[in-house]
Amino acid sequence: MAIKVINPGLATTIQDLGRPGYYHLGIPIGGAMDRFALHCANLLVGNDEGAACLECVFMGPELEFTQDATVAVTGADLPPKVDGEVMEPWTSFKVKAGQVLSFDFLKAGARAYIAISGGIDVPVQLGSRSTYAIGALGGYEGRAIAAGDTLPLGTGAGAAEGRTVPAAMRRTQSGAVELRMIPGLYWHRITKEAGTHFFEDTWKVAPECDRMGYRFRGGRPLDFVPREQPFGAGSDPSNIVDACYPYGSIQVPGGTEPIVLHRDAVSGGGYFMLGTIISADMDLIGQMQPHTDTKFVAVDMDQALQARQERHDALQKVREVLA
Amino acid sequence: MNTRYSFGGDEHVFVEVDEEMSLEAFFKSLSITNAVRDADIKGVTEICPANASFQIKFDPDVISPDHMMAELKSLEAAAEQAEARIDTRIVEVPVYYQDPWTHETLMRFRERHQDPDATDIEYAARINGYDTVDDFIKAHSGAPWFVSMVGFVSGLPFLYQMVERQRQIEVPKYLRPRTDTPKLTVGIGGCFGCIYSVRGAGGYQMFGITPMPIFDPKQETSYLRDFMVFFKPGDIVKWKPIGREEYDQAVADVEANRFTPLTHDVTFDLEEFERDIDGYNAKLMEGLYGN
Numbered sequence: 001m002a003i004k005v006i007n008p009g010l011a012t013t014i015q016d017l018g019r020p021g022y023y024h025l026g027i028p029i030g031g032a033m034d035r036f037a038l039h040c041a042n043l044l045v046g047n048d049e050g051a052a053c054l055e056c057v058f059m060g061p062e063l064e065f066t067q068d069a070t071v072a073v074t075g076a077d078l079p080p081k082v083d084g085e086v087m088e089p090w091t092s093f094k095v096k097a098g099q100v101l102s103f104d105f106l107k108a109g110a111r112a113y114i115a116i117s118g119g120i121d122v123p124v125q126l127g128s129r130s131t132y133a134i135g136a137l138g139g140y141e142g143r144a145i146a147a148g149d150t151l152p153l154g155t156g157a158g159a160a161e162g163r164t165v166p167a168a169m170r171r172t173q174s175g176a177v178e179l180r181m182i183p184g185l186y187w188h189r190i191t192k193e194a195g196t197h198f199f200e201d202t203w204k205v206a207p208e209c210d211r212m213g214y215r216f217r218g219g220r221p222l223d224f225v226p227r228e229q230p231f232g233a234g235s236d237p238s239n240i241v242d243a244c245y246p247y248g249s250i251q252v253p254g255g256t257e258p259i260v261l262h263r264d265a266v267s268g269g270g271y272f273m274l275g276t277i278i279s280a281d282m283d284l285i286g287q288m289q290p291h292t293d294t295k296f297v298a299v300d301m302d303q304a305l306q307a308r309q310e311r312h313d314a315l316q317k318v319r320e321v322l323a
Numbered sequence: 324m325n326t327r328y329s330f331g332g333d334e335h336v337f338v339e340v341d342e343e344m345s346l347e348a349f350f351k352s353l354s355i356t357n358a359v360r361d362a363d364i365k366g367v368t369e370i371c372p373a374n375a376s377f378q379i380k381f382d383p384d385v386i387s388p389d390h391m392m393a394e395l396k397s398l399e400a401a402a403e404q405a406e407a408r409i410d411t412r413i414v415e416v417p418v419y420y421q422d423p424w425t426h427e428t429l430m431r432f433r434e435r436h437q438d439p440d441a442t443d444i445e446y447a448a449r450i451n452g453y454d455t456v457d458d459f460i461k462a463h464s465g466a467p468w469f470v471s472m473v474g475f476v477s478g479l480p481f482l483y484q485m486v487e488r489q490r491q492i493e494v495p496k497y498l499r500p501r502t503d504t505p506k507l508t509v510g511i512g513g514c515f516g517c518i519y520s521v522r523g524a525g526g527y528q529m530f531g532i533t534p535m536p537i538f539d540p541k542q543e544t545s546y547l548r549d550f551m552v553f554f555k556p557g558d559i560v561k562w563k564p565i566g567r568e569e570y571d572q573a574v575a576d577v578e579a580n581r582f583t584p585l586t587h588d589v590t591f592d593l594e595e596f597e598r599d600i601d602g603y604n605a606k607l608m609e610g611l612y613g614n
């Protein structure tokens with residue numbers, strides 16, 4: 001009972017909700033970059049919300065089914081096709097044994113999630129099926145899927161076809177983005193003026209954007225408050241004694257190009273960070289394409305917690321609609 | 324030391340125990356993180372000690388950020404009183420210095436280096452005041468190193484040399500990071516040593532390679548069957564210089580599952596260590612190698 005990979009797409013990986021608890025050993029939480037989309041895809045096909053799905057970036061795979069299954073595609077606007085016939089996104093549909101699931105070109109967003117009834121049943125490693133390619137851990141043999149792979153499926157009858165997340169509840173990204181962040185960590189390392197510039201300037205997502213992190217370009221370089229570097233920190237003013245990196249933290253090596261760490265973050269290193277993207281906006285980053293115009297917006301803890309609650313409420317509404 | 328608290332977004336508290344590196348700062352960080360683990364605070368999902376800082380990840384739906392912060396501050400006060408003493412182990416890690424693989428790699432990235440006409444180890448020897456590379460290797464492998472953090476990527480140890488600050492080896496990182504580093508490269512950046520657990524990008528100066536795997540996601544290596552990561556903070560490492568023949572033998576032994584790292588359980592006491600560093604290190608070696 002399985003799926004055959006005819007064409008893997010660009011960097012399609014198996015992801016679930018990740019493996020917390022090992023960050024202190026340099027093994028990141030991983031899991032879907034857009035958690036909301038993964039939850040929705042699983043709900044649509046009748047899986048546990050944390051079942052393993054395929055996360056595909058910019059381009060979809062081509063998959064041949066060897067059994068009947070219920071499928072749903074959420075996240076980026078990447079239209080699914082069954083034997084060439086276009087299917088509704090954010091809506092469950094049936095794929096019969098022998099049929100081929102493929103995708104049209106990406107219209108918006110960056111990452112689509114393909115849930116299949118039963119979930120993808122690769123072995124659980126450190127509590128998760130998520131692929132952490134840097135550590136060759138989890139997923140399908142620790143790597144992105146490749147042509148010729150056979151992906152095992154779990155058991156599960158699958159929900160009916162035609163279940164749908166109403167358009168108003170879907171979240172697909174297009175156009176300019178505002179990322180909310182709480183300034184902190186080593187914010188004091190940059191000058192007041194540099195801090196003002198950081199929020200004034202429009203940054204663009206660089207081509208170097210992946211599961212580890214998103215790099216941004218185009219803003220003015222940041223000036224540092226002069227100091228004698230502490231012992232062990234390294235000579236560059238952007239260096240600190242190697243420390244932990246929060247998920248979503250914004251480091252700016254050399255003061256030039258901010259990098260926001262994401263689900264496959266490096267767990268620590270020697271660059272100062274000027275704050276952290278709030279948890280509510282992490283999913284959104286996973287849907288940003290290169291060259292997207294971005295502004296960073298400072299918020300306080302209360303606003304961050306309120307935004308987090310709104311994300312919970314949005315998911316709860318989807319659960320109620322699909323219950 | 325001046326402990327500084329900051330929120331990392333709505334899910335992390337980041338605590339800088341000290342701006343600069345020292346074993347005192349490391350021990351304080353380790354002692355607070357141990358206290359956090361023992362306190363078993365509901366909502367805490369990750370406890371990450373680092374060199375001179377640490378980080379707690381928590382679920383703000385379970386514990387409010389302000390409450391989380393208050394808990395940590397109260398634990399800091401208690402940790403301040405704790406003895407800087409841990410039960411740990413000393414591990415011998417064989418190193419083939421100036422091996423052909425890191426040499427091939429460093430030659431490919433000469434334009435990113437401070438001194439393109441020298442190798443990494445020649446450069447490190449010179450700027451640290453050693454006449455020859457052999458002298459540098461003696462210094463590097465003479466005193467033990469303390470694992471003060473595990474991270475960056477899968478199971479990579481950061482190591483801190485257990486000598487007085489004025490004797491500590493320091494080298495800048497590459498001007499621009501390399502895009503490639505052989506797996507199991509032994510190197511230094513700033514004052515920290517490291518072993519690259521997997522192949523990948525890196526900015527540390529490269530001195531050699533160890534035949535001893537330290538991360539095995541397949542868990543086939545005999546001593547990594549129980550857990551895929553070898554090092555944990557507080558481990559003590561003794562580098563052992565080896566030549567090509569010994570290296571090849573060790574690689575073959577690893578593959579045949581005959582290789583077992585030489586380790587010895589020890590209690591490390593920071594105050595005793597600082598009273599007589601060389602004498603304390605000599606005692607550690609006696610424990611590892613017998614009398």
